[in-house]
Amino acid sequence: MSLQCLFMFLFLLAFAESQSTIHPFNHTDLQAAIGDMRAKSFYGFAMLLQMLNGTSQPTRDFTFLMPDDRELSASAISADQIEEFLLSHAIPMPLYFYDLSHFPTGTLVPSGISSRMIRIHNRGRGDFFVNNAQIVSANICLSSVIKCHGVDAIIEYD
Incomplete structure (x- = not known):
């Protein structure tokens, strides 16, 4: 009987810890971010997020x-690659450009895909790269917790 109690305790502990680090997704924030993207003519990315919103x-x-x-x-992004594409173009925390600008060149930050890292190349506001893509439009999403920046290329990983 004590083995079952130990198993239940470990299960509850793991469940409680996972719940404390992951908060529920806020659809209002997503819709506000999509509105900001559209306002700055990032229609394609907004459309991909809306497509994902219905499935994930x-x-x-x-x-x-x-x-x-x-x-x-x-x-060429197929329907079954949308989530992976979006996560590979994401950093799992909301960062204004001001926050990003504090990372020195060579810093590795996680992408939304745990096995992929984004390398920062920081030479100032006009010359700031994430992997191969230059940030050309900073602070697009300001109406929600979600933040976004426009880049000039599809992000590539080694």
């Missing part, structure tokens, strides 16, 4: 690194 439930707030519509239209 993100569990944290992100900083999205959004390629412009021209870059998105040149890429």
Whole structure:
């Protein structure tokens, strides 16, 4: 009987810890971020988020690194790759450009995919790269906890 109690205790402990680090997804924040993206002409990225919104439930707030519509239209993203694409263009915490600008060149930050890291190349506001993509439009999403910045390319990983 004590083995069962120990198992139940460990299960409850793991469940409680997972609940404390992951908060419920706020659809209002997502809709506000999508509105900000549309207002700055990032229609393609907003559309991808809306497509994902119907099939998946993100569990944290992100900083999205959004390629412009021209870059998105040149890429081949299938319906089953949308979530992976969005997560590979995300940092799993909301960061204004001011926050990003404090990372020195060479800093590695996690992407939304645990096995992929984003390398920061910081040479100032006009010359700030995440992997191969330059941030060209900072602080697009300001109406929600979700933050986003426009980039000039699809982010590539080594």
